[in-house]
Amino acid sequence: MAEDVSTITSEADDQMKKAISHLESELIKIRAGKANPQMIDGILVDYYGSSMPISQAANISVMDARTLSIQPWEKNMLQPIEKAILAANIGITPQNDGNLIRLFLPPLTEERRRELVKRCHNEAEHSRIAIRNIRRDAIEQVKKQEKNGLSKDAMKDAETKVQQITDRYIALIEKHLAAKEKEIMSV
Numbered sequence: 001m002a003e004d005v006s007t008i009t010s011e012a013d014d015q016m017k018k019a020i021s022h023l024e025s026e027l028i029k030i031r032a033g034k035a036n037p038q039m040i041d042g043i044l045v046d047y048y049g050s051s052m053p054i055s056q057a058a059n060i061s062v063m064d065a066r067t068l069s070i071q072p073w074e075k076n077m078l079q080p081i082e083k084a085i086l087a088a089n090i091g092i093t094p095q096n097d098g099n100l101i102r103l104f105l106p107p108l109t110e111e112r113r114r115e116l117v118k119r120c121h122n123e124a125e126h127s128r129i130a131i132r133n134i135r136r137d138a139i140e141q142v143k144k145q146e147k148n149g150l151s152k153d154a155m156k157d158a159e160t161k162v163q164q165i166t167d168r169y170i171a172l173i174e175k176h177l178a179a180k181e182k183e184i185m186s187v
Helices: 002-029 077-089 108-149 154-186
Strands: 043-049 048-052 058-064 067-072 094-098 101-104
Touching: 002 108, 002 154, 043 077, 067 077, 077 094, 077 101, 108 154
Parallel strands: none
Antiparallel strands: 043 048, 058 067, 067 101, 094 101
């Protein structure tokens, strides 16, 4: 019986870890107005008749917090890369100086920052819901074990353990949310 309860709690813990990992990956996607080479990952450029990501035709680097630098490996690729960025409609106009392309990110407005914070809160709420559902399922499994001969005290202990795990992960969600909110709202 005890190993069944510990299996239930460890499975709940593993599932909650996955929910936190998902939250982290979703928060990374929310841009905080800082230059990041991943912003242009999905943009394809025509390179001698075949489409390929810009990162395979040029060196992409961060010059400062709001500027990306794209240096093609061949000078004749400046125009196709510039056209691909314009066609991607990412809201940034490339600046071509003959050797490299610079992308200047406009500063975020207060309104846009608030929208991004709302998105972060929505993602955090989805994670909280997922963790609460995992808790509910784990407690239901514990209650099924009671019908199979688990004592009431052991059931209460297992429920307490599941709740402690839940509380730990909910606190972790709040920590990630606060850090991302601070990152977005800092000017």
